[in-house]
Amino acid sequence: MPYFYLNNKKVKYKKGETVLQVAKKEGIDIPNLCHHPDLSIRAVCRVCLVEIKGRKDLVTACSTEIEPDMEVKTNSKAVKKARATNLELIFATHREECRDCVLLNDCPLLKYAKKYKLSIGRFIDRKNKRPVYNFSNSVEVDGTQCIDCGSCIEACTNLQKIDCLQFTNKGYKQELKPKKQNPCIYCGQCALHCPVFSAQEQTNWQEIESILNKKENNKSNKILVAQIAPSVRASLSEAFGQKSGKISVKQIASALKKLGFDYVFDVNFAADITTLVEGEELLERLTHKNSILPMMTSCCPAWVRYVEVYQPQLIPHLTTSRSPQIHGGAVIKQYFSKLKNIKAKDIEIVSIMPCTAKKHEAKREELKIKGLKPVDLVLTIREFTFLLQRNNIDPTKLKEVPLDDPLAKHSGSAAIYGGSGGVMESALRSVASKKQNLNFKAVRGQKGIKEASFKIKGKNLQVAVVSGIGNIENLLKNLKKYDYIEVMACPGGCIGGGGQVIPTTKEIIKKRQASLYKLEDKSLFKRANENKQVKEVKKWFKENNLEKSSLHTKYRKAK
């Protein structure tokens, strides 16, 4: 193995590795903003500067491959001086609204300012009059905070292949703008990859804080209910400095109760409902002649939006089943409210989601039941984290409390909903025979397109799973060969979602996936069909003739 010198220390490296990569392994923190391991290297923020003996200029660690015997200094006088100036120039392109910024506690700009004792106000902010672009109620791109690094464009164009963001003009007039011809699908990958939260979710934590305050002062009769998405328990602990999967859903419930929520439910329960509804439809489509195949999942709202905007001819392929978040809302506002004798309109449901598109989904008109939205507010995991931090609640330190009955039990299938392949595997388990091997491992993992065929009820079922909307195109070319397709717009599924903890990388997604499958191992039963509570609730919907209006939906071509 060749070696080089990093701050005078002899260090081994592999050919092709960059200074930034090896420095990280060696525990040397080289500050950087425009670098993300899953995006191509652009080297434009000029913050990860290092000095290499014999080179005239400073170079960027992110883009410099190591050569034998290279002598690299990461903190020389020259590095310090140029790095400080570049950071101070960047500060003046980013309007500080730190107090209310969801990224407050993880902001690299604040971190570097403190670490290198820099003056945030050295140059006067020059972008304060730039506009903010809103995408539905899900994502926004704030021109007053954009540092022009282009990570969002990379994520949108090269990762997701939606291509709805661009730079216009040049030099200091350069400005990030939406491309009108390519509408946004609200996936939030721009926000997930933005180093300074200029691309971010449109926040709702303020509204929740206000309800909580009113409740505390007895000025509100609202019953505040939270529901927790499957993938939240895989990643929340990372935001509190721990490894993936270290906060249990019962600790999250405890944190929510501490905040002042009246009831806390698990979207995993609703996921079992979704599995059953979707599984039934799959069987129906498979057995009836002339039904439209392949059937496609619809629980990812960014994927649904993609179909409605870019591929409306696929609308008949989408399962009519509503998503777990919406099923959860219906169960709480109808079934649970009857059980507890609460008026549905007095219930305020807040979803804790790894997703920005769920905000848009929650306000879709056709999902309303008796004029009420099934879910009132959606928080990303980042917003939820921020709310906890503001209230000095650290869920890692909390005792577990059980989720609220009778909607607390869920299958192992629901536990894996948060990762790519999870929805497919859950549906397959629900339609497979009991004796069959219920581990459909071929659909798991992060590969862009996973294909498999299984024997279900004597039929050969051809399936595909798309992880990341950027991979969809190849699949659409061969649509006819499949019976059932799962699509998640974000790479890795919800554990890589646009509302996830920052940072999210392929490596981190892998760990989150592992924690989901660990959770499944702990679950008492594997298939959604074995969930007695769910069966009870489904029966209730059927008896009250609410199945169609509450469990199914329609889609429409976007204008």
Add this chain to the structure above:
Amino acid sequence: MTKKEIIAKIKKTQLGGRGGASFPVHLKWQAVKKALGKNKNAYLIINAAEGEPNLIKDGYILSNHFEFILHGLNLSLNYLNYNRVEKIYCFIRADYYKKNKKKFKEILKKAEFLELSKKFSFFIKPDKDDYMAGEESVLLNIIESKEAKPRLKPPYPGESGLYNQPTLIHNVETWYSLGRISLNLYENKRYYHISGQVKNPGLVKLSEDLSAKKVLESTGNLPKSRFFAQLGGDACGQVLLDSQLNNAVEGSGSITVYPLKAKVAEEVLKRWLDFHCQQSCGQCVPCREGTYRLNEMMLKNHFKNKDLSDLVYTLKFSSFCAFGKSLADVLHNFFVNIYPLIYRQSKIVIETKKKN
């Protein structure tokens, strides 16, 4: 001529690129050849974007010596093998093209360029892309319909350029000189463009190793009163006092003469800063933000010593491409060489030596 002989011939003339960086031409050719390997094809490009204000040299050569440029291309076709060259682009300013269109067509019809012309096409530089098109990787991106921004180097264009193929890019005068070399007419001369406060402004062809002072003297252009000059480019060249003109002129070979007066100096400084601020592509922080802040100081007419020094330093050592670095050099030259004389004191200290 064998390929070895071609390289030896170019090497002997010590020809350096005439676009700005003066990189030895024979090394560039060898790099492209090496990168071709067994299964790649090369692109040849004439950079006729000439975007720096006040320069006319490339336009003159295109109008009057297009044939030599083509002979230069023929030489490289021989060296790289005709069938290993995918295409030849002349990336050209719209006005230069319009003016010479007919002439170009005629010349390309000549028997000796028949084979060449099958692969040859013009690419008209879009107006909006202005100066940055002079940077070779920006030029490549424009041809590929990508953003007009420089690429990361390495890989260098010689290795992986247009459509990721090995690409040989030279400025107009470099191809012209190569043409003369191939016809055994090269005399180690280059074009000088003299302008500003002089008696006989214009283009002149003289030996390439003359000092700037000699060039001015021999053309009857050496002013009697004190002056300063910008060498090698009107926005990006070196800025020197009349007493500092003893070295050869580099870059694009221009000499612009200014009287040593406060008002003139201020105007020139304003023009440089405005030019860089407007033409920066916006990709990297030191250039996009640095040029903006420097221009802001100029407009407020207040240069804070530490800000100026830090910004120049950062531009110089951390810019993405040569454009930001060139402004750093101009400013450094100006504040070290010219400023103290005009204001009779050295108020501004600019560090440019890297400290370890």
